[in-house]
Amino acid sequence: MFDDNPIIKKIAIFFGVSVDCLHTSPIRDLSENNVWKIEIGQNTFALKQHFIHTPIGECKFTPFEIESKILKVLKSTGCSVPKIIWQSEKDQSLLIEWCGNQTLDDMIQKSRINWKATVSHAILQFYYIEKAFQKSQDDLTPYVFPVDQDQQLQGILGQCRKIVSYIVQSSERVQRTNHQKRIDLCWNNISNYLFSTQKSLGSLDHNTHNILINQQKTFFIDFASIGWNWQAKRLVQSFNSLGANQPGGNFVSLINQEIIEACMEISGQKQANADIDLHNLLFYLSIIHRILRATSRPNHPDSVRLRKAWGNLKTRLDRAINIIIKSNLSNYAEANTIRQIIADCWLTKNTQE
Numbered sequence: 606m607f608d609d610n611p612i613i614k615k616i617a618i619f620f621g622v623s624v625d626c627l628h629t630s631p632i633r634d635l636s637e638n639n640v641w642k643i644e645i646g647q648n649t650f651a652l653k654q655h656f657i658h659t660p661i662g663e664c665k666f667t668p669f670e671i672e673s674k675i676l677k678v679l680k681s682t683g684c685s686v687p688k689i690i691w692q693s694e695k696d697q698s699l700l701i702e703w704c705g706n707q708t709l710d711d712m713i714q715k716s717r718i719n720w721k722a723t724v725s726h727a728i729l730q731f732y733y734i735e736k737a738f739q740k741s742q743d744d745l746t747p748y749v750f751p752v753d754q755d756q757q758l759q760g761i762l763g764q765c766r767k768i769v770s771y772i773v774q775s776s777e778r779v780q781r782t783n784h785q786k787r788i789d790l791c792w793n794n795i796s797n798y799l800f801s802t803q804k805s806l807g808s809l810d811h812n813t814h815n816i817l818i819n820q821q822k823t824f825f826i827d828f829a830s831i832g833w834n835w836q837a838k839r840l841v842q843s844f845n846s847l848g849a850n851q852p853g854g855n856f857v858s859l860i861n862q863e864i865i866e867a868c869m870e871i872s873g874q875k876q877a878n879a880d881i882d883l884h885n886l887l888f889y890l891s892i893i894h895r896i897l898r899a900t901s902r903p904n905h906p907d908s909v910r911l912r913k914a915w916g917n918l919k920t921r922l923d924r925a926i927n928i929i930i931k932s933n934l935s936n937y938a939e940a941n942t943i944r945q946i947i948a949d950c951w952l953t954k955n956t957q958e
């Protein structure tokens with residue numbers, strides 16, 4: 606049992622209490638758990654153990670060292686991240702402030718009400734963290750994980766382009782060649798635009814499980830890898846709930862025009878709407894790519910895992926298409942054309958069936 610773990614003994618010594626005073630519970634199923642809720646009397650903490658004890662790839666620091674450094678830097682600039690209470694380099698473990706039982710993903714999937722205040726708070730915190738990374742750029746550069754984001758984006762654009770083509774081809778009635786020409790033109794403009802936008806420093810792991818809700822307050826967690834990436838991509842990853850492994854879970858996008866206006870106001874970036882719109886479009890086209898790949902090779906272990914996490918893939922596909930068609934996030938002409946083409950083809954196909 607974890608209570609016998611030497612780390613628990615060290616924490617008990619740190620607090621000057623006996624091991625019996627610590628109540629520990631895993632956050633996930635034991636087989637894949639790395640975070641423990643630790644209760645000592647009235648106080649609650651999270652213990653995060655890093656299982657990878659060596660730097661990954663060409664990075665100079667271990668995930669534990671990166672997370673410890675980033676949490677300290679962000680906390681010292683007033684960001685809403687957990688405070689480090691105790692840490693052990695030998696055990697690559699961090700004892701941090703408890704930030705509540707609920708992730709943003711849990712909240713969005715379980716209740717459809719009262720999001721607004723929480724999401725607004727989280728958006729504000731998101732931009733504080735973005736600013737803190739910008740301010741501490743020189744100090745944090747040695748911790749950067751060298752990953753070729755341009756190459757990744759190129760790959761994503763290629764995949765997404767194929768998905769749009771697939772949707773057009775699977776539609777019986779539309780004039781395919783016409784559409785293909787329009788798609789090529791749009792895709793060129795979208796690619797050129799996205800590659801012309803600046804990347805900035807931030808966490809490389811953004812998702813709705815890395816935002817925690819404690820009453821009305823929101824906290825950002827999980828800073829074990831950082832790198833250069835597009836801010837809009839981070840925002841899209843943070844504010845789209847996937848609802849994986851939740852009974853009846855499905856995609857929920859928190860990004861709407863109101864949120865984008867708030868983002869533009871907070872960040873002062875006039876083109877933020879186009880950036881967010883395009884990254885959001887790619888996010889959902891990539892999801893459709895994953896679903897269709899899983900459907901085409903149902904017995905592959907990845908497909909089995911995806912079905913286990915996402916449930917009925919047809920329901921998921923319909924939701925992803927629906928979000929794309931309905932997400933009127935900017936006036937970026939090519940994004941609207943792609944949405945229109947998808948709407949025409951998908952609706953025609955599905956009303957014929």
Ligand SMILES: Nc1ncnc2c1ncn2[C@@H]1O[C@H](COP(=O)(O)OP(=O)(O)O)[C@@H](O)[C@H]1O
Pocket residue numbers: 632639640650651653687701702703704705706708814815817826827828829
């Ligand atoms: N400080 C904390 N307070 C409350 N829960 C936490 C805290 N840190 C982590 N958790 C829980 O543990 C999960 C995994 O933690 P995270 O730091 O994101 O590690 P991982 O790298 O495994 O994703 C989170 O999604 C959250 O549910």
Ligand SMILES: [Mg+2]
Pocket residue numbers: 810814815827
């Ligand atoms: Mg995480």
